[in-house]
Structures are given as structure tokens and as C-alpha cells.
Amino acid sequence: MALTKADMAERLFDELGLNKREAKELVELFFEEVREALEDTYNVKLSGFGNFTLRDKTQRPGRNPKTGQEIPICARRVVTFRPGQKLKQRVEAYAGSQQ
């Protein structure tokens, strides 16, 4: 099962006593502020969770997998996520419990 914005808003409602509209708005705003910061060329560092970092990729040769035709892949700016130590450890603990 996947965690969604609706689930997150529901929990803000349960845990913090915000009303449903406020909870929904805050969840929306949270992701929008992170997007805006990245759009304004800021990396975003959320301690305990991880860092969203901007990277520039140079143009490289590519191919249309269907036709085999060569087409260059243009230079792009991308977002990468590096999980923080705490998150990595928590996730590894899950892996341990599966073995």
C-alpha cells in the first residue's frame, strides 16, 4: 500500500487537531514549497529525512529504443534525492526483519 497526500492529511487531522481543510492545505503547501525552492535553484535539506539536490546533466548520445535511430539526449537539470543517515538506518532495519 502506498502513502498518499490524503493519508498524510488524515493523520495531521488525527494527531494535531487541525481541521480537514487546514490539514489538506498544509500537505499541499509542504510539497509546493519544496518544488518552489528547487525551481528557485535551492537544494532542499530535510535533516533526518534526506536532501534533494539539483544536478546538471550534459548532452549525451541516445537512441530511440523502438526504431534504433540515434537522437541526442539534451542537457537537462534533474533532482536527485540522497536519504539521510537516520532514514537509511530505519530502512535497513526493515530489510533485516525480512530475512
Add this chain to the structure above:
Amino acid sequence: MTTIVLYGEIPMSGEVVSRSMMKSELIELMARKQNHLAYKDVELAVKSLLEQMSEALATGDRIEIRGFGSFSLHFRPPRAGRNPKTGDAVSLPGKYVPHFKPGKELRERVNETLKNT
């Protein structure tokens, strides 16, 4: 945004900027836009959101946020490693690591900034 945080750390190759928005600044910005809510409530909400996301991944669940991206776990198979101090061979067990795939809107908005530079 008024606060610019310049980090002393060396940027990794391909990294575009060395300025960052930290969690406290994110909370600040959100609180300014939601001025009917107390700062403390916004702070608690952000902490809850990050905790919910960590918890989901820690229990093997995915996170799906349309327009932002999805988080899932990738499996790293067991491998042979070495103790860097003694040089002894050790077998490293397989493990899961968090993975983020940016959504279409985020990809497009971020890539758009490249054209404006």
C-alpha cells in the same frame, strides 16, 4: 526567499548550487503563508509529515505524491566487502535503500530553470 544558506562543503560533481533551504526555513515559509495557524502547529505538521514518510519507507510502503514524485525501496544484493582497517574479507548482507523518482511536474519545472540561465 530572503535567507541564503551558503555551505562550506564541497559540492559533488554536477551539483548546480551550493545554497540550500533547510527544514527550519521551509517551516518559516509555510508559516508565513498560513498565518491563521500558529508557527508551532506548522512546525509540528512538517515534523509529522517527515515522520509519516520515514515510517512508510521503514515498513516497506511506497510514497506516491502526484506532481512531486514517488519514493520506494530498492534492494541491494549481498556482496563481498572488506574491512578497510584489517583487510579481512567480510560478507555484506543484502539491504534496502530509499529511492526517489521525481514526478513529471517537478521534472519539468526544474528543467525549465536550465533554459533561463
